[in-house]
Structure formats: C-alpha cells, structure tokens
Amino acid sequence: MTPRAATALAQDLDYPSQPNDLSAFWMPFTANRQYKARPRLLVGAKDMHYTAVDGRKILDGTAGLWCVNAGHCRQPIVDAIARQAATMDFAPTFQMGHPAAFEMASRLVEILPEGMNHVFFTNSGSESVDTALKIALAYHKARGDAARVRVIGRERGYHGVGFGGISVGGIVANRKQFGQMLPFVDHLPHTHLPAKNAFAKGEPEHGAELADELERLVTLHDASTIACVIVEPVAGSTGVLVPPKGYLKRLREICTKHGILLIFDEVITGFGRLGAPFAAQRFGVTPDLITSAKGLTNATVPMGAVYATRAVHDAIVNGAPEGAIELFHGYTYSAHALACAAGIATLKLYREEGLLERARDLETYWQDAAHSLKGLPNVIDIRNLGLVAGIELSSRPGKPGARGYDALVACFEKGLLVRVTGDIVALSPPLIVEKKQIDQIFETLGGVIRALA
Numbered sequence: 001m002t003p004r005a006a007t008a009l010a011q012d013l014d015y016p017s018q019p020n021d022l023s024a025f026w027m028p029f030t031a032n033r034q035y036k037a038r039p040r041l042l043v044g045a046k047d048m049h050y051t052a053v054d055g056r057k058i059l060d061g062t063a064g065l066w067c068v069n070a071g072h073c074r075q076p077i078v079d080a081i082a083r084q085a086a087t088m089d090f091a092p093t094f095q096m097g098h099p100a101a102f103e104m105a106s107r108l109v110e111i112l113p114e115g116m117n118h119v120f121f122t123n124s125g126s127e128s129v130d131t132a133l134k135i136a137l138a139y140h141k142a143r144g145d146a147a148r149v150r151v152i153g154r155e156r157g158y159h160g161v162g163f164g165g166i167s168v169g170g171i172v173a174n175r176k177q178f179g180q181m182l183p184f185v186d187h188l189p190h191t192h193l194p195a196k197n198a199f200a201k202g203e204p205e206h207g208a209e210l211a212d213e214l215e216r217l218v219t220l221h222d223a224s225t226i227a228c229v230i231v232e233p234v235a236g237s238t239g240v241l242v243p244p245k246g247y248l249k250r251l252r253e254i255c256t257k258h259g260i261l262l263i264f265d266e267v268i269t270g271f272g273r274l275g276a277p278f279a280a281q282r283f284g285v286t287p288d289l290i291t292s293a294k295g296l297t298n299a300t301v302p303m304g305a306v307y308a309t310r311a312v313h314d315a316i317v318n319g320a321p322e323g324a325i326e327l328f329h330g331y332t333y334s335a336h337a338l339a340c341a342a343g344i345a346t347l348k349l350y351r352e353e354g355l356l357e358r359a360r361d362l363e364t365y366w367q368d369a370a371h372s373l374k375g376l377p378n379v380i381d382i383r384n385l386g387l388v389a390g391i392e393l394s395s396r397p398g399k400p401g402a403r404g405y406d407a408l409v410a411c412f413e414k415g416l417l418v419r420v421t422g423d424i425v426a427l428s429p430p431l432i433v434e435k436k437q438i439d440q441i442f443e444t445l446g447g448v449i450r451a452l453a
C-alpha cells in the first residue's frame with residue numbers, strides 16, 4: 001500500500017492519518033520523549049497485518065498486545081458491533097439487564113473448565129485482577145473466615161496496574177514508583193531457572209519444587225490469614241516464563257490443603273493462546289477463579305471477566321440475606337452492550353474456525369522455528385509453549401533494555417511487529433497465523449538479531 005492509499009484508508013474517519021501534534025497524548029507504558037522523536041504510527045489492520053502510516057504492511061507477531069487472537073478487523077465481529085451500536089448502545093447492569101450480557105456469560109461457561117459456572121464482567125485485565133482479589137476476600141468473609149486477608153503473588157508476575165495488581169505483581173519497576181499499597185501481601189519465588197532450564201522446549205523439567213515455597217509462607221503467616229494465591233499460568237509480560245512440569249498441580253494441592261483460593265490470571269493465556277480455551281485446561285489444573293480480558297472480544301471493544309466456581313459464587317451469593325447486594329462491586333461498563341455483542345461474535349468465530357485449539361496443531365512447527373534462533377549472537381535463552389515464544393538476548397553492559405529496544409525498531413522497519421520486555425523479545429501472533437508467516441517472523445527476527453551489535 002502506498003502512503004496515498006494509507007491516507008485513503010483513513011478517509012472515512014473523523015481524524016487525519018498524520019496527527020499534527022503528538023504532545024497531548026501521554027502515552028502508556030512508553031518512553032514518551034523517545035517515541036515522539038521517532039514515532040511509529042499504525043493506521044489500518046486486516047487479518048495478520050497492520051498498515052503503517054507510510055503504507056507498509058507490518059506482520060503482526062504479537063496479536064497487538066497479546067489480544068487480537070482471531071486476527072484483525074474480522075467481518076462478523078465488525079458487523080456485530082455495528083448492529084449492536086445501532087440497536088442499543090448502552091444499558092445499565094446495576095439492578096437492570098440486557099440479553100447480550102446473559103448470553104455472553106452462558107457462552108463463556110460452555111468453554112470454561114468444568115465446574116466454573118459464573119462470570120463477573122469488567123473492562124480490562126487490571127480490573128479483573130482487582131475484582132478477583134475482592135471476590136477472594138468476600139468468599140472467606142461470607143464463610144466466617146474474615147481473618148483471611150493476605151494475598152500471595154509471585155516474583156516476576158504481572159497483574160495489571162491497579163493498586164491490587166501492583167501489590168501482588170512482581171515487576172520491580174511497577175512497584176518502585178508507587179510502593180506496595182495492599183498491607184498484607186507476600187510473594188512466591190519466580191520459576192525462572194536459566195542455569196537448569198535454558199533453551200527448554202515447552203514445559204521445563206526443573207523447578208516443580210518451587211511450589212513448596214507456599215508451604216513455607218503458610219508456616220510463616222498461618223493459613224488462617226491467607227485468602228488467595230494469584231499466578232499467571234505462563235508469565236507473559238515478564239518474558240514468557242513457562243511453568244516447570246508439575247508446578248501448577250503442586251500449587252493447587254497446597255492451596256486445597258490449606259483452604260486457600262487459587263487464582264489463575266489468564267489475561268494472556270486465555271482464549272486459545274496455549275492450544276486450549278484456557279491454560280487451566282491445557283495444564284489439567286482447575287483454579288477457583290480465573291481472570292481474563294484481551295482475547296475475550298478479540299480486543300475490539302475493551303472487556304474483562306472473572307470466572308468463579310460454583311462453590312465460590314454460592315458462598316457469597318447464597319450466603320447473603322434476601323434482597324441484599326451480595327457483592328458490593330461493579331463497573332458502569334460491566335457487560336457493556338457493545339462488548340457483549342463483540343464477545344458473542346468472537347466466541348462464535350473461535351468455535352467455527354477451531355481457533356481455541358489451533359495453537360496445539362502449530363505448536364511443534366512454531367517451537368522448531370523459535371529454537372532455530374539458538375546459536376545466534378547474544379541469544380541466551382529461548383522459551384515457548386502454544387503460540388508463545390520468548391527470545392532472551394544478553395544485555396549490553398550497563399544498558400539493560402537497549403538491545404531489546406533496537407530489535408523492536410529494526411523489526412518494525414523490516415515489517416514485523418514484536419514486543420519487548422527489557423532484552424526479551426516476546427512473540428504471540430494471532431491464532432490464524434500460517435506456517436509461511438511463522439517462517440517470516442523468525443527469519444526477520446533472526447536477521448535483525450544477526451545485524452545487532
């Protein structure tokens with residue numbers, strides 16, 4: 001596409017494709033001054049590609065931000081949103097309801113792990129995390145266990161940006177600027193063991209025993225003070241950390257033994273990323289609560305959701321007096337009509353195209369392609385599962401993140417969108433990716449890594 005065609009693409013929109021001023025938009029999770037000195041603008045998207053403002057096609061190696069699982073601008077979803085916007089734009093869900101909300105929840109239950117029957121809608125992953133933590137506290141309180149207020153996260157965990165999420169999260173930079181706001185928090189050690197597991201394919205062999213650290217925390221704090229443990233089944237944002245074989249099962253057993261709720265943060269792993277609807281199914285471990293967002297609506301309309309087992313839901317809902325609001329929590333936009341319409345169309349598309357299982361079929365091909373980068377300069381680890389891969393580069397002395405950033409820019413210039421966390425390149429394409437596009441992703445990245453000092 002030429003620059004002129006890219007401008008034409010945006011002609012029907014109410015804004016220019018080349019903004020006159022970049023200063024007003026305070027960009028999230030971005031080095032604002034660095035970006036604005038050398039902006040990268042995306043103006044269009046279809047299926048596996050973005051269109052840059054200069055007309056170049058950019059292969060989407062990251063499904064946007066791990067969220068456009070069915071590919072971009074899929075017609076059935078576009079149509080569903082337009083129809084809903086023209087029929088009923090918004091309806092409250094506080095003491096009111098609309099059919100799409102109930103339908104969306106029921107369809108989600110069909111793909112959830114056995115025993116998870118209830119859905120609480122939010123607008124983002126961060127809100128889902130805060131909601132799940134609050135549900136955990138409410139559950140224990142409803143059962144007369146109100147002293148269980150401690151929440152346990154894990155080092156190198158990312159759980160969004162709410163005060164709850166940063167408290168249980170384990171990304172140092174997130175916590176440094178704001179401190180830790182929840183008073184009763186502790187953390188499990190992360191499971192990244194490069195000395196033993198570097199270049200492991202799929203689930204690494206070593207480290208299941210790290211789950212036993214939860215026993216240590218139980219001894220330290222006493223189970224009677226611990227409400228929940230929250231982990232990402234595969235940690236995404238801190239660089240694709242795949243759990244060691246047996247680790248999650250062990251965590252489940254210890255939580256069950258001590259009456260602690262287990263929360264899986266599946267904001268990234270949900271909706272087919274690992275070749276099953278949720279990581280819980282992929283690993284055969286059912287938590288008490290699951291958080292999600294991103295792929296829920298194929299990222300077309302912001303939406304998040306928390307899924308609860310019947311036991312958790314019933315303890316809170318059936319335990320309250322008749323006529324009382326059982327969970328004092330919710331958002332104006334919980335189950336927004338446009339998001340529900342988008343979500344229903346998304347789930348249908350996932351089912352019709354087998355997208356929630358497709359990553360399993362492509363996994364070996366993807367894994368081989370990712371590990372073909374082993375041996376390139378500065379590549380110190382490669383990790384993968386489902387349609388996710390992390391390629392870790394060594395840091396330049398005294399300049400952590402510089403090599404990763406250069407890789408991002410060089411890939412973009414060569415027509416590939418990647419995500420970087422420090423010096424780790426993360427890849428997670430839309431689940432419609434074809435083998436030749438997988439080849440293109442790793443050939444492009446390989447060329448960039450070879451050329452980088």
Ligand SMILES: Cc1ncc(COP(=O)(O)O)c(C=O)c1O
Nearest residue numbers: 124125126158159160265267268
């Ligand atoms: C595991 C996990 N939890 C929570 C979040 C936060 O989601 P959001 O950015 O939609 O608030 C993310 C975002 O990447 C995530 O990866």
